[in-house]
Amino acid sequence: MAILKSYGVSLRESTLPFPRPNRPDNYKSRRNVKWRSPQAAVIPNFHLPMRSFEVKNRTSAEDIKSLRLITAIKTPYLPDGRFDLEAYDDLVNTQIENGAEGVIVGGTTGEGQLMSWDEHIMLIGHTVNCFGGSIKVIGNTGSNSTREAIHATEQGFAVGMHAALHINPYYGKTSLEGLVSHFDSVLPMGPTIIYNVPSRTGQDIPPRVINTVAQSPNLAGVKECVGNDRIEQYTGNGIVVWSGNDDQCHDARWSHGATGVISVTSNLVPGLMRELMFGGKNPSLNAKLLPLIDWLFQEPNPIGLNTALAQLGVVRPVFRLPYVPLPLAKRVEFVNLVKEIGRENFVGEKGVQVIDDDDFILVGRY
Known part of the structure; x- marks a missing residue:
């Protein structure tokens, strides 16, 4: 108690007094004067963190526009469903x-839809750091x-993220004017990529919307x-586009003007996908990868990718529900695909294996 008491006294003694307002001599007699709160003491503190406007936009949209291979990275899990960092x-x-x-980070492939926002922002910050x-x-x-x-x-x-990825409002959807207002609400914050995937959102983002929001300097x-016809329409108007379809990305890059690809397959074969985006037209390599790409998307992404990475031994065979692994026959197919393409081209160092059904862990509460 004595220690606590002395500490309290020292706090009171060290507290700076608030400045008192100037009061006229007849202050007490002026009952109708409007009361004003005292002005708080302001103590300069130069070691405080930078304000948000000082760190915002440290990467420009132009820096993002030049990227040719972007991987929609997988989020792996521990047996209890937490992130396996x-x-x-x-x-x-x-x-x-x-x-x-x-x-x-935290895209469809990374299962951002299964994350709390706390998890989501933590993983972005971890990746930046x-x-x-x-x-x-x-x-x-x-x-x-x-x-x-x-x-x-x-x-x-x-x-500290360098750019944001924004999808159009799904499920409830909205009008075209609502789409513009939605994107206009987030574009001022920093470099932004807009993601159009009608198969998941139930609504296409038409060129009219993109052409309107493209007036923002932050649209990367x-x-x-x-598809590639839409890509060519945008690139002809000077709008940067990444193919969101791995099976079309080679032609999108070399025949339709796409800057590159935002890829799922590069989680598995990043070196080959880089060659596909950087090495010029290569129809033979594209044809070599198409069976793997077709296999990955037989079921909604990221079911195939999660199964493949577990078979390669680079992540634990843990699935957050509602995702479940591909059936046994498909897992056997993957082993054969790895042998055909070459195990050395895939991530990880372990041999590819067919995992038994009982070895997968499905987590519903995490």
């Missing part, structure tokens, strides 16, 4: 070593709620999944 770091390191220029000097970190901070998209994007840039470009 050790495996995650190995995955990102492998992408860097094999020439990927950017990663999408560990790898932000070697690769561009693009955080998926999109939402079907404009309020959530604004808040998540503010947090994402506050923890569009991840387009509608």
Whole structure:
């Protein structure tokens, strides 16, 4: 008690007094004078963190526009469903070593839809802190709620992400004017990629919307999944586009003007995907990869990818529900695909294996 008492006294003694307002001599007699609160003492403190406007936009949209291979990175899990950051770091390191220029954190492939926003922002911040000097970190901070998209994007840039990925509002959807207002609400915060994938959102983002929001200097470009005709339409108007379809990305890059690809397949074969995006037209390599790409997307992404990475031994065979592994016959097919393409081209160092059904862990509460 004596220690606590003396500490309290020292606090009171060290507290700076608030400045008192100047009071006229007849103050007490002036009962109708409007009361004003005292002005708080302001003590300069030069070691405080930088304000948000000082760190925002440290990467320009032009820096993002030049990226040719961006990997939508997988999020691996521990048996209890929490993030396996050790495996995650190995995955990102492998992408860097094999020439990927950017990663999408918490996208569809990374299962951002199964994360709380706390998990989501933590993973973006972790990726920036560990790898932000070697690769561009693009955080998926999109939402079907404009309020959530604004808040998540503010947090994402506050923890240092280089750019944001924004989808159009799904499920509830909105009008075309609503789409423009939604994107206009987040574009001022920093470099932004708009993601158009009608198969998941139930609504196409038409060129009219993109051409309108392209007036913002922060629009880095569009991840387009509608097809190469749409890509060519945008690139002809000077809008940067990344193919969102791995099976079309070779032709999108070399025949339709796409800057590159935002890829799922590069989680597995980053070196080959880099060659596909950097090495010029290569129809033979493209044909070599198409069976693997077809296998990956037989079921909704990321079911195939999660199964494949577990079979390669680079992540634990843990699935957050509602995702479940591909059936046994498909797992056998993957082993054969790895042998045909060459195990040396895939991530990891362990031999590929067929995992038994009982070895997979399905987590519903995490």
